[in-house]
Amino acid sequence: MRAHHRRAAQALAVDVEPGGEFWGWAGRTLGAPARTASGEPAWLRLVAERTDKASGKLWDGAVAAQKALGDLDGHRPALLGIHDEVEAGTAYRAELSARVSEPVLSDTPILRHDPALPDTWWTDLTHALEKLSAAATDRVAVRTQYMERAIPQFVGIPAPDASSWSTRTAHGDLHWANLTSPLRVLDWEGWGTAPEGFDCAMLYAYSLLQPGTAARIRATFPILGSPAGLAAEATACAMLLQTVDRGDNLPLERPLQEWAKELRGRAAE
Structure with a gap:
C-alpha cells in the first residue's frame, strides 16, 4: 500500500507530507496529507480492492460525486485527480482531493458529546442536503429489496410500499465522523437515491445518546x-439495529429499540 501510495503521488505530481499517515478499515485505504505542485494543501487517499470487485457504486463514488455535485457550494472536498493501477490481481485507486483542515466532529459515527454547533452550521447543512437531494443520479444508496427484508425483521412493521414514498438523492452515510465545522461533508463512496429524509434520519440515529442534539435534528428537519x-426513519433504524445484532454500535441498542417502538406506534395509526 505504501509503495502504491508513493507511485500515485508521483503520477499526480504531489508531495506527501511526513507524519500524517491514516489507515482505514482493515488496511483497505491509506490516506495522507499532500501538497500540489503549486503548494495547495491536498489529501491523497489510496484504496485497494480485488480486481473483480473494483467497479460499481463504492469504487466510483468520489468520481461520480465530483461530476454531479462539484464541491457542493464549498461543503464537499473537491476531487482534483485520480490514478489507477493494477498489480497481482489487486486494483489500486488513488484519489487526490482538496484537503479539509477542520477536524471531524467525532472520532466515531456515534455522537458522545454536545458539538455546540452554531445556527449557521445547521442552516448550511439544510441547504447542502436540499441541493444534494435534487441532484439527478442513477446510483442507489438504499434498495427497496433491503427495506422489504430489514424493516420487518428489525423494526417490526411492514416496509412502506415503494409507491407511497418519495426518493431523493442522499449522501447515504451521514454521521458525525463524516462532518466538520465549518461544514464539510466527507466520504462520498456510497451516495445515491434513498427514501426522502434518509440522511437526517441516519444523523438522528447516531445522535441518540445526545438528546439535545437529537432534538435539534428533529426541529431542523421536520420530515422526521x-x-x-x-x-x-424505519430504514435507518433497521440498518443500525442490524449493526447492533452483529455486535457493533452496542451503546445505541436501547435508544434504537425505543425508536423502533415509536415507529411501530406511528405505523399503526
Whole structure:
C-alpha cells in the first residue's frame, strides 16, 4: 500500500507530507496529507480492492460525486485527480482531493458529546442536503429489496410500499465522523437515491445518546416524525439495529429499540 501510495503521488505530481499517515478499515485505504505542485494543501487517499470487485457504486463514488455535485457550494472536498493501477490481481485507486483542515466532529459515527454547533452550521447543512437531494443520479444508496427484508425483521412493521414514498438523492452515510465545522461533508463512496429524509434520519440515529442534539435534528428537519419520513426513519433504524445484532454500535441498542417502538406506534395509526 505504501509503495502504491508513493507511485500515485508521483503520477499526480504531489508531495506527501511526513507524519500524517491514516489507515482505514482493515488496511483497505491509506490516506495522507499532500501538497500540489503549486503548494495547495491536498489529501491523497489510496484504496485497494480485488480486481473483480473494483467497479460499481463504492469504487466510483468520489468520481461520480465530483461530476454531479462539484464541491457542493464549498461543503464537499473537491476531487482534483485520480490514478489507477493494477498489480497481482489487486486494483489500486488513488484519489487526490482538496484537503479539509477542520477536524471531524467525532472520532466515531456515534455522537458522545454536545458539538455546540452554531445556527449557521445547521442552516448550511439544510441547504447542502436540499441541493444534494435534487441532484439527478442513477446510483442507489438504499434498495427497496433491503427495506422489504430489514424493516420487518428489525423494526417490526411492514416496509412502506415503494409507491407511497418519495426518493431523493442522499449522501447515504451521514454521521458525525463524516462532518466538520465549518461544514464539510466527507466520504462520498456510497451516495445515491434513498427514501426522502434518509440522511437526517441516519444523523438522528447516531445522535441518540445526545438528546439535545437529537432534538435539534428533529426541529431542523421536520420530515422526521411525519408520515412522509416514516420510510426513511424505519430504514435507518433497521440498518443500525442490524449493526447492533452483529455486535457493533452496542451503546445505541436501547435508544434504537425505543425508536423502533415509536415507529411501530406511528405505523399503526
